[in-house]
Amino acid sequence: MANLDSNNFRKLEDFAEIASDWFWESDAEHRMSYLSGRIESVLKIKIADIMGASRAKLPGVLSSSGLWKAHFADLEARRPFKNFEYSFIRPTDNQELWLRVSGKPIFDAAGTFKGYRGIGHDVTEERETVQRLIASNAALAERNKEMSEVRRELERRVNEDSLTGLLNRRAFERDTQEALGVAGNVIVLLHIDLDRFKWVNDTLGHPAGDIVLKTAADRLRRIASGIGPVYRMGGDEFLIVLADNAEIETARWMADAILDVMEKPIAVDRQVTSVSASIGIASGISGKTSLQQLVADADIALYEAKKTGRGCTRELTPEMLGLIAARRKLASEISAAIRNDEVIPFFQPQIHDDTNMIIGAEALARWQHPELGLLDPDAFLDVAAEVGVVADIDRCMMHKALYFVDRAKGVGLYLKSVSINLSTGRLRDPNLVDDVRECWLNRDCQLKFELLETISFDELLREPVVIENLKHLRAMGVQIEADDFGSGHASITSLLEVRPDRIKIDRHLVQAAINDPVQRKVVSAILEIARALEIEALAEGVETKTDVAILRDLGCELFQGFVYAKPMPAGAFLDYLRDQQAAYQTQTADPKGLPKSA
Incomplete structure (x- = not known):
């Protein structure tokens, strides 16, 4: 060497x-x-x-x-x-x-x-370790990218309507409240409602209705571009807000443009349909007009436009304020309506698609008004909230729904569970637990409470009475459901806090996921979260068997919607249960017609 x-x-x-x-x-x-x-x-x-x-x-x-x-x-x-x-x-x-x-x-x-x-x-082992680490990091990066996309989509949905891509009610309230906070600011509100939309839904189906809504949203977006934001408030209702000392002439020009464009045909599959629009215009000044008053004024103007003949615009006038009297009339009648059994439950079944068995039903409030006929909740719940009787309606629905369960049992019909909507006021009711204990006698039927989408879980979970009520309800065996999950009201954090037994995926998100791969990823992510937390997931608002098949591929098994049955009054639902039970017994019978032994 x-x-x-x-x-x-x-x-x-x-x-x-x-x-x-x-x-x-x-x-x-x-x-x-x-x-x-x-x-x-x-x-x-x-x-x-x-x-x-x-x-x-x-x-x-x-x-x-x-x-x-x-x-x-x-x-x-x-x-x-x-x-x-x-x-x-x-x-x-x-x-x-x-x-x-x-x-x-x-x-x-x-x-x-x-x-x-x-x-x-x-360095063979070292290089192999490095290669494995690189591969692992690449896989992790890809997973993080996917989760980031899902997270961004969930965050976007907080302020965006899932079907149309427009801003939603939550964004409207935030933005308009901010505009009303600028001293001396003039705000003009256009309330747009589509005419003949119910006809499209009833005759052509909800998928066609969704096409109409998305087309209408695109047209409104183009007209309002650079002038003011467009919001979808739900159903076929839209709002456009003109802030920064808006001029009424601008609102009038926009309204005329909207009326013209909404009359144009809309292609739905292989046919053509059309709708028109009714528009109500109201204005307010910050410091003098509240958000609630501005919306109420635009509602009054819209109501007048529809009453006049639809396809037109009306601005709020002193004469229209008389409509407030009608609203006040409903407010004065609703307490008596509850006492007089005019507020009744309608039932819509919930289905396990694997077995096609009824796993329960949701009880939905209706007002059988002696003059106005059958009113949906949209027609009276806001009034009920104003006069403070929503909790009374909740209590009424619970008593009547559980009475129906007992009635069904008495004639040999078994309902596995019943879901009842629970409002903020009812959650705060110190008598809630005792009331449930007194009237929930048939424990063979599972009682479920749906926490409505308008409930702010993050705020309520800081209230001792709410925490105690939820704790005692669970101890009694009552199950908790998060309604309209994915609509932007319930956060993942609040989901972890409440830890419901079931989440109900919002109808609009369900329908958006049918045709939109991105929205489908959101539904898939929600289902994955539910599975990870061992929470049941039910898709509401399913309209067709195709809807069911797509959602089943994503891992959903529980459904509620028109594809199975519309909401129905107690008598009709009793017949429905009887028919379903008879059909099931026929399916499970031996060739001689006798029930098969276990």
Whole structure:
């Protein structure tokens, strides 16, 4: 070994025997002149077989890669090199190894080049670990990217309508309240309602209705571009807000443009339909007009437009304010209506699609008004909230729904569960638990409370009475459902806090997911979250078997919607249960018509 005295050479030999690396030397022709014993255990070859050969020409070395070109340049220039890596095919098992070598040129006292001396190391495992880490990081990055997209979509939905892409009610309240906070600001509100939309829904179906809504949204967006934001409030109702000291003439021009464009035909599948629009206009001044008053004034103007004959615009006038009297009349009547049993439950079944069995029903409030006929909740719940009787309606629905369950049991019909909507006021009611205990007598039927979409879980969960009520209800066996999940009111954080037994995926999100792959990912993510938290998930608002099939592919099994049955009064639902039970008994009967034994 050149340029080492015998003492230093022995020290190097001794160290080489215990080192995990190996030492090497080459001569001036780059031929191996020394290799420590460690290399034999790594390469599984005899040192004697490779002494005198250059590294690039050792058996098993692949020296054709571009890395060797730079290495040869270092050797020719007699420069030190560090961490040069190359592959080696081990002859005993054909395994590819990766070796790392570093070297320093040797010169004698006269400056004559004598060769190289250096160290080598097997880095195969290290490289494999790095490759695995790279692959793992790449997979993690891809997963993070997917989750980021889903998270952005969920965050976007907080202020965006899932069907049309317009801003939603929550965004409207936020933006308009902010505009009303600017001193002296004039705000003009256009309330647009589509005429004949119910006819489209009833005759052509909800998918056609969705096409009409999206087309209407696009038309409104184009007209209002650069002037004011457009909001979808739900159903076929839209709002346009003109702020920053808006002028009524601008609103009038926009209204005329909207009336014209809404009359144009809309292609639905292979046919053409059309709708028109009715528009109510109201204005307010910050400091003098509240958000609630501005909306109420626009509602009054819209009502007048519809009453006049639809397809027209009306601005709020003093005469229209007389309509407030009618609203007040409803407010004065609703308490008596509750006492007189005019507020009644309608029932809509909930189905497990695998078995086609009824797993329960939701009880929905209706007002059988002696003069106005059957009123949906949209017609009276706001009034009920104003006079503070929503909790009374909740209590009434619970009593009547549970009475129906007892009535059904008395005639041999079994309902597995009944879901009842629960408002903020009812959740705060200190008598809620006692009331449930007194009237929930038939424990064979599971009682479920649906927390409405307008409830702010984050705020309510800070109230002791709400926390106590939920705790005691669960202890009694009452189950909690989060209604309209995905509509933007319930956050993931509140879901973790409440930990409901079931979430009901919002109808509009369900319908959007049918045709939109991105929205489908959102529904899939919600279902994945539900499974991770061991929470049941039910899709509401399913209209067709195609809807059901798509959602089943995403992992949903529980459904509620028109594809199975519309909401129906107690008598009709009793007949429905009887028919379903008879059909089930027929399916499970033996050929002689007798029920099969277990």
